[in-house]
Amino acid sequence: MVSLKLLSKNRFQFTLGLLLSMAFMDSESVKANEIDKPVPATPNIVFLISEDNSKHFMKLFDPNGVETPNIEKMLESGLLYPNAFSNAPVCSVARSTLITGTLTTRTGMHLHRKIKIAPMPEGLEMFPAYLRKAGYYTTNNAKKDYNAVEKDNVWDNSSLKATWQKRPEENQPFFHQETFHETHESRLHFTNDVMMEHKVQDDPAQVFLFPQFPDTPLFRYTVAYHRDKIREIDEWVGKKIEELAEAGELENTFVFYFGDHGGVLPGSKGYLNETGLNVPLVVRIPENFKELVPYAVQEKPQAFVSFIDFAPTVLQLAGLEVPEQMDGQPFLGGGLNKTTLEKRDETYGHADRFDEKYEMVRSVRKGKWKYIRSYQPYYPDGLQNNYRYKMMAFASWRTLFNEGELNPQEAAFFKGKPVERLYNLEEDPFETKNLAANQKIVLKDLRRRLDKWMLEKNDLGFFPENILVNSAMENPVEFGEKHHEKLKELIAISDWATRDWDEVNDKVIESINSGDELERYWAYTVACTFGKKMGVDYARLPDFKNETSAIVQLKAIELSGRIGLRNPMPALTRWLNESTDPVASLIGLNTLVYFKDHSPYGKRFSSASLELKVVNDEVKRRLAYLDGTW
Template identity: 60%
Template structure:
């Protein structure tokens, strides 16, 4: 935004003349100089920038033309970019709401703090000595408001918000000059808005003709998919209008040029195969920060700049605190990317981002990813589970359900059916050549050095962050949830061994055979649990382990028992149904029941076994909301 002129003189020149005059006055009157210095110092300490988070639900960067040539025009967000910064490499660390938002509000990796499971069965405490970042702003004099979504997997604590409701606004602060932090969420782009019926498809005319929209190559080209994409594009237009309205309100209140405005998506997109998955469409978010005229000195790059350095949600809390001049707590895992002390060259050199996906409602799977520049590495720890493993909420979308029907009817090509098949343990993509992650380079001989490097990087990240995803959730809630960070610190040595065991899945089975055999004979429960899971990734190749694994179907530890049953079913040595039903009926922990139901759904939907569901499948004393969702699906009632 340009400086205005007063009688032909720019504001900058007028300020210089006023400063020169006042300096001369101080030299003539020393007492005034002392008072002026004290006043000036107090003013600098008191004045702080306002900050606003505008968060749209469920949209990746791929849907806006500011970031992608196939995207929708977003003129208000584009104007923000011209008056600020566009971050072309911004990432949610998780592809689903509660985990992503927990990362945002705490500045911590959710896998380190036990906030990584969506939805929470047991809520995690905040790490000792750490508060959600608005609490630090509030202590520094900020008015903090949230309108209105929270969705955290952690105990919020006192003193985070002055107001959190659907009516919360910066307008209710105590004084007109009180700085504020305001967070607002746009809900109309949420996944649920695509849970429409066929009537809407007949009655609603999207702005874009469905026949004209661009479809990613992994979608079948059907009227349902085309309408769904066109309908979602209208939601992107609504996001842009909402952003424009908030900016107008700030300007009307005379606050725009004192306010950093962050616009971003809360994780990747809502279209099938994006939300919930660690592909770029699930993690790569739009991020634009409008830089206010009165605080440009806190940002050392010109307006209109495209920032190529990588930033992710774990960095947002430290950034806000840094802009406010508040020290960043040591317990936060991220790094500021704006404010005092940020070297532009160092920021532009940042080229890494990690991702994590675990339970999504009733669906379990553990996947981790890392981006390093153009390289993307995805590691699946239970790759026999297809991405399409059932989740009730997901398949309410007509396009999702049609996609699955077409798979069963053999109506998909190779790239379109990948979603419904088991996955490689490792995937490596060159995103400059393959932005939609269709060509897995992990098996390619010429890329083995790249693969090894990325594997080593992710293993190091898992160990450094004390990744609690290696605990079955039943163990997490019984042994670690009281103080997850402390547990993780003590878990370090054991975790190192578990990571090593899982790395055996990346080698030929003949090399892994003796190692797995030894763990199956002499390991502790967690080690055996993961050795069984690794054995299952090899499928029929691992049949030589049958003699060691079959007795474990009667192990006293239910999680070991579950993985042994799963292995025997995968290699087709025995129907897993009776043993799974027995485990479900006898387990006293509802989380163990949920994990066993996940395996039951996997075999029912993705194997040749035929099951007749027992009417008394579940002990009513071992249910929770997720268990009930699984049962509804198995009974055809969802």
């Protein structure tokens, strides 16, 4: 049963002492509304969330960043977290994690955009609902973007007019969440006209470029433009802090400023790089509730915190029980120990479908080490995603690649990736030097940790989305629990890709010839990873025309193209034209676009050959690209 904790003796003594001391202050030095208000039993909590920005653009976190004086001022009475992470690098998935306190790969909320919405796990509410039950006034202004069913018990008001200032009782505690939109990816979808008219504050020739970016005037202008947007965040945060101060609520309110996931520049949003996951986080600590924090103000906790931890932290600060169904742990609140918190040095990331683009990628960071595991590494990071390529800098990057104008570091984005990548972030913060071949002990340890985490959390990414939509979305958590043992087998099969072909060839071929549907699907995926390295072993596989499962047959066709012995486009086209499942069709179109844009087979493909029976919005995106109308 959720209940509020009683005011402690220490809290009473602190409050009494504060009021007595304030009575002797010069009346001009303290606002009357801050003196007259009694200290409440529980704190207010405010989330100020900016869209699409990593920590790398604020000088508070990175020497190459811009000055943000209002956010910096928060630190005078607050904490700065250099190791704060979104678990996913895109809005809907990250925000679903925040509001539920769950890992979305376990709860079926991990795919952006949702084709079928997931229910909340049984017995779990979105965290503001618990606050409301405890007497809080809860407001959201106004972005939600959840991949889960939202009940009407979450918000007192969620709208563009929602504000904590409209609570019915002056002394009612509040939780308020507000989003700043001007840093969203869409703001960088500007045109040449904007570049001609809008003068950026920084000299583009002097801005810091990420090392994987081509050094062009367009990239430099785009970075400078984004830096101006970061300054706008700071102005907005300053206004919101001032609103609380003027109302006499600032010293009763925990204010969290953070980004909703990593940055918007190419290769950040939508990718498990640090620039896609490592968000800025500053928490202002109210004077009246500083005993709830195991740190002194102005400290910079090294503890790793991620979005699964935010909901438990809010409930802990409010004195409420944290539901067992939440996957994270509080990092602020009564009863926590600094020494224990500082031992937290791990975080996990996941990337799956973004709009119409598929690729399953997982990551684990432990201390300075970052491990990224790609499950379809032959798909380039630069695989077409219509929304990403609306940014002129993004599109120009691909043009330069196609023209052969990039160096190897810049061109890597448009080529296949290693199965495993390992980075020492202290020496290589932008993840350009893969140490997987040099640090075998670290590599194996992080691989093991990732496998263990995915199994413990019943990672639904191992089930193709058409299977999830057709069989799992009534209760994704239950589906994962029911298929726990099967998941263990699939993780083991997928890990064959981390070994040499000669070590695993017989296992892969046996699974393709005699495994069940999911075993065959993953065995074919592993074979696709090896591609031409299969050599003569490809002849040991069955003819894909005889495959009874449509989704497995798709992978078999994909393998035929990866081997390079035949043009896969005619078979892919037939497969797509025969498909009666729009989700399976979307997966098939991902394969088709891969071969069209990243193989010699695409030159002979014509979109006129496609006559799809069923489509959804994401399929329409792919068709628009193939038709040249996107």
